[in-house]
Each structure stands twice: as structure tokens, then as C-alpha cells.
Amino acid sequence: MTEIVIATKNAGKVREFAALFEKRGIEVKSLLDFPDVPDVEETGSTFAENAKIKAEAAADRLRRPVIADDSGLAVDALGGRPGVYSARYAGEEKNDARNIAKLLSELEGVPMEKRTARFHCALAVAIPGRPTAVVEATCDGYITEAPRGEGGFGYDPVFYVPERGKTMAELAPDEKNVISHRAKALAKLEEQWDDIIGEKGESE
Numbered sequence: 265m266t267e268i269v270i271a272t273k274n275a276g277k278v279r280e281f282a283a284l285f286e287k288r289g290i291e292v293k294s295l296l297d298f299p300d301v302p303d304v305e306e307t308g309s310t311f312a313e314n315a316k317i318k319a320e321a322a323a324d325r326l327r328r329p330v331i332a333d334d335s336g337l338a339v340d341a342l343g344g345r346p347g348v349y350s351a352r353y354a355g356e357e358k359n360d361a362r363n364i365a366k367l368l369s370e371l372e373g374v375p376m377e378k379r380t381a382r383f384h385c386a387l388a389v390a391i392p393g394r395p396t397a398v399v400e401a402t403c404d405g406y407i408t409e410a411p412r413g414e415g416g417f418g419y420d421p422v423f424y425v426p427e428r429g430k431t432m433a434e435l436a437p438d439e440k441n442v443i444s445h446r447a448k449a450l451a452k453l454e455e456q457w458d459d460i461i462g463e464k465g466e467s468e
């Protein structure tokens with residue numbers, strides 16, 4: 265396989281997948297390259313369900329193997345919110361700055377030791393005519409009291425990674441792509457790659 269479609273229009277995800285797959289000699293295309301593929305409603309109650317919905321809809325339409333990523337942030341002090349609503353936390357228009365502002369205001373007064381959180385990533389691989397495979401991974405951290413750093417996307421400026429002493433947005437892209445929920449999920453996928461893709465993928 266020399267090319268894979270990621271069923272997303274999120275430019276931050278596309279960038280990360282492009283870097284992660286480049287190392288493996290695979291070129292990444294996204295729904296930004298296939299603007300005719302309609303958006304699907306993310307009606308699932310879990311990351312895995314939503315990843316499956318997005319992957320299967322795009323694979324049906326494109327008639328080729330597709331990977332979808334459903335991801336988000338679960339904050340313990342908020343009972344796991346924003347969770348599957350992470351992208352649309354502060355409204356349907358999906359604005360990162362407004363999402364961060366809402367998160368920080370909900371956590372006002374919560375001390376650092378209680379600001380634990382984790383990023384989740386579910387990756388679904390849909391191949392026409394085969395059952396869809398899903399893998400999941402997480403990355404633990406804390407929500408800071410103010411944004412720091414310019415890298416990444418989404419909630420990265422307020423997600424503190426204790427092992428690195430930095431927010432995700434302060435990490436170099438290569439560093440984020442080693443420790444992130446997305447990188448870990450992709451590593452799991454790779455372990456199962458031959459079973460999932462099999463000969464069909466190899467003949468691409």
C-alpha cells in the first residue's frame with residue numbers, strides 16, 4: 265500500500281497522520297482531497313462508534329480502504345467531558361480558542377492536582393467488504409490554568425504532559441508524534457496491520 269485516505273477534514277489531524285505515515289512510506293490523502301464526500305453526523309456515544317461511522321461512510325463512498333480518527337479530551341473534574349463533544353464543546357462551528365476558553369472557565373478554582381485529563385483516540389479502518397477494525401489509545405496529562413505554546417491543534421496549549429514538563433503545544437511535532445494518543449493508536453494499528461489489511465492492501 266502506498267497511499268491511505270484518512271476520513272477527516274481536520275487539518276491538524278491530517279498534518280499528524282502525514283508525518284506518522286511518511287516514516288512508513290505511505291502517502292496520506294484526506295477528505296480535503298475528496299470534497300464531494302459528504303460530512304456524516306457523529307451520532308455515536310463513544311469514540312470507537314464515531315470512528316466507525318466516519319470510516320464506513322467514506323469507504324462506502326470512495327470504494328477503497330479508509331482510516332477515520334475520532335478523538336477528544338476527557339477531564340476527570342468534569343466527569344469525563346467534553347469527551348466525544350470535544351470538537352463542538354463551545355458550539356457547532358468548532359472553534360479551538362472558544363473551546364479552550366470554555367474549558368478553563370469550567371475548571372476555574374480547581375487545583376492543579378485535580379485537573380487530571382486524558383486524550384483519547386479511536387482509529388477505525390474500513391475496507392469495503394470486510395468487517396471494520398477499531399483500535400484505541402490514550403495519553404494522560406493535566407489541564408493548565410492558561411494556554412502555552414503554538415504547536416499542535418485543539419486543546420494542545422492547555423494539555424500539560426508531566427513526563428515532558430511541557431504542554432502538547434510546546435512540544436516539537438516529532439515529540440508529540442511519539443507520545444500522543446494518535447501516535448499510540450497508530451502503533452497498535454500497525455501491530456494488527458497485516459491481519460486488517462491483508463492481501464487486499466498489499467495489492468493496492
Ligand SMILES: O=c1[nH]c(=O)c2ncn([C@@H]3O[C@H](COP(=O)(O)OP(=O)(O)OP(=O)(O)O)[C@@H](O)[C@H]3O)c2[nH]1
Nearest residue numbers: 272273274333334335336337350351417418419420
Ligand atoms: O489538543 C488536541 N490535541 C489532539 O491531538 C487532539 N485530538 C483531538 N482533539 C480534540 O478533539 C476533537 C476531535 O473531534 P473529532 O474526532 O470529531 O474531529 P473533528 O471533528 O475535528 O474532525 P473529523 O475527523 O471528525 O473530520 C478535536 O477537534 C480537538 O478539539 C485534540 N486536541
Ligand SMILES: [Mg+2]
Nearest residue numbers: 274306334351
Ligand atoms: Mg468530528
